[in-house]
Amino acid sequence: MATVSDYFGSLVFDDRNMRAALPADIYKSLRKTIDEGTNLDLNVANAVAEAMKNWAIEHGATHFTHWFQPLTGITAEKHESFITPSPDGSVIMEFSGKELIQGEPDASSFPSGGLRATFEARGYTAWDPTSYAFIKGKTLCIPTAFCSYSGHALDKKTPLLRSMEALNKQAMRILRLFGNTTAKRVVSSVGPEQEYFLVPKDLYDKRPDLRFAGRTLFGAKPPKGQELDDHYFGVIKPVVASFMEELNEELWKLGIMAKTEHNEVAPSQHELAPIYTTTNIATDHNQLTMEIMQRIAVKHGLVCLLHEKPFAGVNGSGKHNNWSIATDDGQNLLSPGETPYENAQFLLFLCAVIKAVDDYQDLLRLSVATAGNDHRLGANEAPPAVISIFLGDELNAIMEAIETDTPYMGTAKTVMKLGVDVLPKFNRDTTDRNRTSPFAFTGNKFEFRMLGSSNSIACANIMLNSAVAESLKIYADRLEKAEDFETALHDMIQKTIKDHKRIIFNGNGYDESWIKEATEVRGLLNYSTTADCMPHLLDEKNVKMLTAHGVFSEAELNSRCEIMLENYCKSVIIEAKTMTDMAKTMISPAVEAYTADIARTAGAKKAVSADISCKYETELVKKLSLLLDEICEKTDVLEAALMDLDKAKDTIEESEMIRDMILPKMCELRVPCDEAEVLTAKRCWPFPTYADLLFGTK
Ligand code: ADP
Ligand code: MG
DSSP, rough: OHHHHHHHTEEOHHHHHHHHHHHHHHHHHHHHHHHHHHOOHHHHHHHHHHHHHHHHHTTTEEEEEBBBBBBTTSSSSOOOEOOOTTTTSOOOEEOOHHHEEEEOOOOOOOTTTTSSSGGGGOOOOOOOTSSSSETTEEEEEEEEEOTTTTTTTTHHHHHHHHHHHHHHHHHHHHHHTTHHHHHHOOEEEEEEEEEEEEEEEEEEEEOOHHHSSSOOOOOOOOOOOTTTTOOOTOOOOOOHHHHHHHHHHHHHTTTOOEEEEEEOOOEEEEEEEOOOHHHHHHHHHHHHHHHHHHHHHHHHHHHEEOOOOOOTSSSOOOEEEEEEEETTTSSSSTTEEEEEEEHHHHHHHHHHHHHHHHHTTTHHHOOOOOOHHTTTTSSSSSSSSSSEEEHHHHHHHHHHHHHOOOOOOOSSOOEOOOOOGGOOOOOOSSSSOOOOOOOESSSSSEEEEEEEESSSSHHHHHHHHHHHHHHHHHHHOOOOOOOHHHHHHHHHHHHHHHHGGGGGGGSSSOOHHHEEEEEEEESSOOHHHHHHHHGGSSSSSHHHHHTTTTOOHHHHHHHHHHHHHHHHHHHHHHHHHHHHHIIIIHHHHHHHHHHHHHHHHHHHHHOOOOOOOOHHHHHHHHHHHHHHHHHHHHHHHHHHHHHHHHGSHHHHHHHHIIIIIIIHHHHHHHHHHHHHHHOOGGGGGGGHHHHHHHOOOO
């Protein structure tokens, strides 16, 4: 039997393959492009393309595609075959450097938020040589960025790469100030932990809400939910185990380091965590992981739900974005060091993150905003919509000591003047893993926990990288001019702590009293919906920062805001229409039929003897009839509200109407439907219940 190390990465044109297949000078020049971001010349591209094609054909590929991530949130590909006709009537398999570097998908149907006039429909894709090409099915997939001919980014990868570059540039300035002359690059890395649900496919197929909206829009609570916590880390069921086995195999072949898997808190919920890697590769890998999960699930008679809140009253699914920054020679800049001097540098990077998160709370919040994730944030299971940072006890004590120039009690009583020679060595605090914090320091990395399970991790990391780059730029500007480096450093770290300590919170983030304190006392932002936060993408301070670092142009920001709000509106409208449809064509007829059944039974009983009371039937018929009236009335109200959306003058107004008019009316319609479900005989209910879905997997 083949072992994992035999097939790991077998479908990736990775460094091993490149080194083996390319002439030494070509390999060296490609490596320089990958490691240092230098331009690739056409001769090199031609040689790489030839080697890549030969390798792909050997592995059964007939087609190639530029694989990219448009703003729809999923990935896109258009396959072209390698076949070129030859004069003698046969074909040859061809693939040029030009085809490798640049492609032209007909992109007129991808959202551009007004960036691309239709006459200029043809955007182009450009190879991202830092992310390896891979084979999916019979197609060689080349990871690419996607832009319009006017140079505007139409995808998530382009700004992600730009944000990594911005962070690299500013972090390098800081490292040089600390006397580091050896590092060539600073790179951000991510390990995204992915949560998901698996439900039986035959049951899924019977629920239009799951099929159209990815979540249940109706459903009474089952008698058993997650209260026993007996699913968390529990024994994995055989069908789920065989799904995971095949999933791992597929991921490993693609060089994706799937590492851990376990059952999550909710019944039927699971988690997969890969080993962390460079942010843009982690992003590609996470997109692939989500796609492959869905494909493999079906092969096992299951459906993989990636929605953030598939079931009301049961935990939703998120994604934990474990993020750190490191030099190309392997120094993790968020890891406390061995010496006080290293720790001064560590504290500066830590402060850069604290300042970034406080200054750009709004950008981080909106980077994870979707209609789906709105149901999760603040629902007592996921971090709240208010952003705060957890530091842990030791770091917290150090921060307090620096702030007040008082002795740090953790070790010898030294005043924490950052005259670096007196800064104590401190331990990594890995003790208290606060699970309720949206942004937690976990020893040598930050874990951003607000991402939704279906989000691309690109958006969150674009904002995180950019905001931290901005803090570092401010620091570097000051330190480069400072007369006395150590005093300037001390003052700056102290000032950061003073100015931004409001964002640090080590308590329970799920607590109601925290939200009150956060918003009323500390003045932190609390945007509970996408409609609330998204327009702030265009706030002056945000536009200024993101354009200054070259991450977005103003036009790109305008288009993104428009597209994200449009997505929000469209998702909710689909849900609302699915609801009215199900209420009218499935739920009402079922309740009606069951009511008629009971009424008939009562009539039959009375015919036997007028003395039989039929109290049960009478009460039930009355209750169900009232509920049916209510269902009918609330369906009409929701439909009328949907009609009213036509009156919105722009997308912002439409999103506000969705938030204020549509979503509340959807909740109102759900109530009588769920009440009717528990009064109606199971044989009459038109689709599988929560109990069936959550406990149906064998
Ligand atoms: P948890 O206790 O949250 O499950 P783990 O330490 O097992 O934490 O790691 C969770 C994720 O964090 C994994 O994907 C792991 O690869 C990633 N990770 C670990 N170290 C780093 C780092 N320095 N930078 C980024 N991600 C990291
Ligand atoms: Mg975690």
